[in-house]
Amino acid sequence: MQAAATTHAMTLPQRLKDAFSVAFIALLLGIPMIGLTTTDEGGTALKVLTRWPALALFVAICFVGRLALQVVREALARRRARRPAKAPAQAGSSRLLTVIGWAGVGAALLVPVAFSDNRYAVDLATTVLIYVMLGWGLNVVVGLAGLLDLGYVAFYAVGAYTYALLSTQLGWSFWQALPVAGGVAAFFGVILGYPTLRLRGDYLAIVTLGFGEIIRLILVNWTSFSGGPNGISEIPRPGLFGYNFTPPGSEHSIADLLQIDYSPMQRLFFLYYLILALALLTNLFVRGMRKLPTGRAWEAVREDEIACKALGINTTHIKLAAFAIGAMLGGFAGVFFAARQGFISPESFTFSESAIILAIVVLGGMGSQMGVVLASLVLVLLPELGRDFAQYRMLLFGAAMVLIMVWRPGGILAHRAPTLVYTGPKGDQA
Amino acid sequence: MAQAIQQLINGLTLGAVYGLIAIGYTMVYGIIGMINFAHGDIYMVGAFIAVTSFTLLAAFGVSSVPFALLAVLVVAIAFTSVYGWAVERIAYRPLRASNRLAPLISAIGMSIFLENMVQVTQGARIKPIRPILTGGINLFTQGTFTVRLFETQILIIVTTVALMAGFTWLITRTSFGRQQRACEQDQVVTKVLGYNVDRIISVTFMIGAGLAAVAGVMVTVYYGVVDFFIGFVVGIKAFTAAVLGGIGSLPGAMLGGLIIGLVESFWAAYLSAEYKDVASFAILILVLMFRPTGLLGRPEVEKV
Numbered sequence: 001m002q003a004a005a006t007t008h009a010m011t012l013p014q015r016l017k018d019a020f021s022v023a024f025i026a027l028l029l030g031i032p033m034i035g036l037t038t039t040d041e042g043g044t045a046l047k048v049l050t051r052w053p054a055l056a057l058f059v060a061i062c063f064v065g066r067l068a069l070q071v072v073r074e075a076l077a078r079r080r081a082r083r084p085a086k087a088p089a090q091a092g093s094s095r096l097l098t099v100i101g102w103a104g105v106g107a108a109l110l111v112p113v114a115f116s117d118n119r120y121a122v123d124l125a126t127t128v129l130i131y132v133m134l135g136w137g138l139n140v141v142v143g144l145a146g147l148l149d150l151g152y153v154a155f156y157a158v159g160a161y162t163y164a165l166l167s168t169q170l171g172w173s174f175w176q177a178l179p180v181a182g183g184v185a186a187f188f189g190v191i192l193g194y195p196t197l198r199l200r201g202d203y204l205a206i207v208t209l210g211f212g213e214i215i216r217l218i219l220v221n222w223t224s225f226s227g228g229p230n231g232i233s234e235i236p237r238p239g240l241f242g243y244n245f246t247p248p249g250s251e252h253s254i255a256d257l258l259q260i261d262y263s264p265m266q267r268l269f270f271l272y273y274l275i276l277a278l279a280l281l282t283n284l285f286v287r288g289m290r291k292l293p294t295g296r297a298w299e300a301v302r303e304d305e306i307a308c309k310a311l312g313i314n315t316t317h318i319k320l321a322a323f324a325i326g327a328m329l330g331g332f333a334g335v336f337f338a339a340r341q342g343f344i345s346p347e348s349f350t351f352s353e354s355a356i357i358l359a360i361v362v363l364g365g366m367g368s369q370m371g372v373v374l375a376s377l378v379l380v381l382l383p384e385l386g387r388d389f390a391q392y393r394m395l396l397f398g399a400a401m402v403l404i405m406v407w408r409p410g411g412i413l414a415h416r417a418p419t420l421v422y423t424g425p426k427g428d429q430a
Numbered sequence: 431m432a433q434a435i436q437q438l439i440n441g442l443t444l445g446a447v448y449g450l451i452a453i454g455y456t457m458v459y460g461i462i463g464m465i466n467f468a469h470g471d472i473y474m475v476g477a478f479i480a481v482t483s484f485t486l487l488a489a490f491g492v493s494s495v496p497f498a499l500l501a502v503l504v505v506a507i508a509f510t511s512v513y514g515w516a517v518e519r520i521a522y523r524p525l526r527a528s529n530r531l532a533p534l535i536s537a538i539g540m541s542i543f544l545e546n547m548v549q550v551t552q553g554a555r556i557k558p559i560r561p562i563l564t565g566g567i568n569l570f571t572q573g574t575f576t577v578r579l580f581e582t583q584i585l586i587i588v589t590t591v592a593l594m595a596g597f598t599w600l601i602t603r604t605s606f607g608r609q610q611r612a613c614e615q616d617q618v619v620t621k622v623l624g625y626n627v628d629r630i631i632s633v634t635f636m637i638g639a640g641l642a643a644v645a646g647v648m649v650t651v652y653y654g655v656v657d658f659f660i661g662f663v664v665g666i667k668a669f670t671a672a673v674l675g676g677i678g679s680l681p682g683a684m685l686g687g688l689i690i691g692l693v694e695s696f697w698a699a700y701l702s703a704e705y706k707d708v709a710s711f712a713i714l715i716l717v718l719m720f721r722p723t724g725l726l727g728r729p730e731v732e733k734v
Binding site: 045170 | 512551708
């Protein structure tokens with residue numbers, strides 16, 4: 001780490017010494033985990049297995065990797081020293097982002113056309129969009145208002161279970177349940193937020209984490225209410241204006257209405273466009289909120305809470321609004337999730353889900369709408385690409401989270417610029 | 431009555447373990463003001479190292495229980511503290527100067543990484559070890575219920591008390607302890623006085639990891655089984671303990687651990703075993719609502 005700070009090059013012995021110490025640490029770390037393991041095959045008692053070749057390989061990789069890292073770092077430092085830091089091109093990059101944004105919307109609209117017979121691709125794209133929507137919802141809380149929420153999945157679960165229960169118990173349709181579930185989720189957001197929002201950042205994080213776990217534990221244990229670990233199945237799929245995407249001949253079939261051939265892909269396309277519409281509406285809504293006094297106040301509270309209080313802004317109400325709106329958006333996403341899966345169980349709402357959504361927001365760059373899309377693509381597609389080595393997926397996921405944070409602590413698209421900038425009384429640069 | 435005393439014993443044992451882990455949270459929070467999210471997984475790594483060491487010792491035919499325990503403790507503390515050091519060096523030190531969220535995210539990433547690393551290298555199955563201490567003392571019998579104090583429980587409580595005594599001495603009496611406390615108060619001034627702040631923080635992480643490793647060994651001996659997922663829930667409960675006692679306060683961490691352990695035992699025995707985790711989380715929320723500085727914590731003044 002020090003090598004990056006100093007500009008003068010290290011001598012070869014220094015380099016080797018540095019790489020040797022890294023390799024030595026790698027050896028110490030590797031002995032109990034890679035070098036030794038226990039198995040219980042063939043008997044009741046554990047037996048120790050040794051894997052020295054794997055350990056040797058690991059240590060060698062660390063040694064060579066460290067040497068390579070030094071060279072790369074020095075090259076980068078030299079380049080940076082030669083070229084003075086250029087001023088960030090703010091206006092140009094934001095225009096570029098707008099163009100990319102519209103191109104992204106266009107590409108998203110064309111996904112079902114491009115993959116019209118690829119069920120897997122459309123499904124995956126739908127999953128990406130669910131995470132985009134969740135990311136945009138959480139972005140209100142974390143990115144704009146600066147409140148760290150580690151239990152966001154609780155609101156997602158509240159939305160999903162509200163729809164599941166309303167539809168299976170009371171026969172409500174998707175469109176009837178959607179606003180109600182959003183409202184219920186927002187209500188839960190207020191319930192959690194009201195007593196806890198005066199806490200400082202890290203404490204708030206842990207309280208929200210605890211809240212998320214409480215919701216999950218209740219869903220697991222209150223069997224008569226939520227079906228317990230078995231969850232709720234046979235949740236009805238969403239329809240359109242009272243018509244359903246069911247085979248011809250059945251009641252209210254869209255295929256019969258429009259006199260077209262039925263294909264099961266139609267429902268997938270419909271679900272895809274539905275979540276796309278929901279996500280885009282979320283985006284428009286959040287963009288709109290940012291221009292309102294409440295939205296402006298979110299960013300102000302994030303930057304300096306004490307200054308806000310001094311200006312007479314009721315920070316509790318502002319934070320509560322962020323919490324409720326974030327929760328509501330999470331609830332909407334939950335309704336869609338339940339409707340799409342047709343089956344939900346507490347398994348889908350664990351802490352790691354919260355961590356993934358938070359990672360999307362933070363890795364994307366807090367407050368950046370585009371960053372959320374980029375991070376969702378990376379975090380959903382990367383594990384899918386890595387399917388062949390499935391057991392390493394989460395391992396790589398965790399490592400990627402650490403490395404991206406160390407590499408760019410502000411996120412991939414660092415964007416903490418306030419929406420409003422004071423430019424002086426006559427509009428000249430102050 | 432007899433059952434209550436039994437639960438008291440069980441709760442104190444559990445609480446001692448939580449307290450040992452909570453110290454790691456509270457020290458790290460005290461010195462760099464961040465939640466070491468991977469601490470629960472460091473404890474899990476310690477427990478796995480304990481399983482491997484016990485199995486190795488059994489394979490070499492070591493039959494002396496005190497020697498085996500001591501050897502495993504030393505090995506587990508040594509290797510786990512290297513893990514603590516590495517986690518700080520890789521995931522936290524580069525982010526010390528950046529915004530508050532960044533180290534938390536990298537800590538969550540580290541936690542996911544450690545959990546899956548152990549799953550990949552050690553296997554996803556539950557690891558059982560041969561019971562090491564099986565004896566116990568029957569304290570008294572009331573009706574059909576016999577109150578029993580197991581040897582493992584004595585071991586855990588005695589070890590914890592001894593460690594706490596040693597640890598308190600380290601922090602209050604030694605030169606390192608003074609440097610550590612100075613660092614907690616003001617890192618810049620500590621640096622100006624010529625102390626190596628990076629080294630103090632590293633050692634703090636190693637001490638926290640070492641105590642977590644002791645907790646890992648104790649739990650391995652107590653329950654006899656370990657799996658790669660134990661770090662998460664125990665980590666959160668230990669953090670709850672640290673917050674309950676007042677984060678940054680070392681006696682507070684131990685006190686908080688004992689309270690959480692007792693509440694969990696009694697809740698599971700008298701109310702409902704399914705909701706015992708809800709009890710811990712609910713305590714956490716209630717404490718933060720009504721006494722955010724914890725039982726023994728100092729009130730903190732927010733500066734502009």
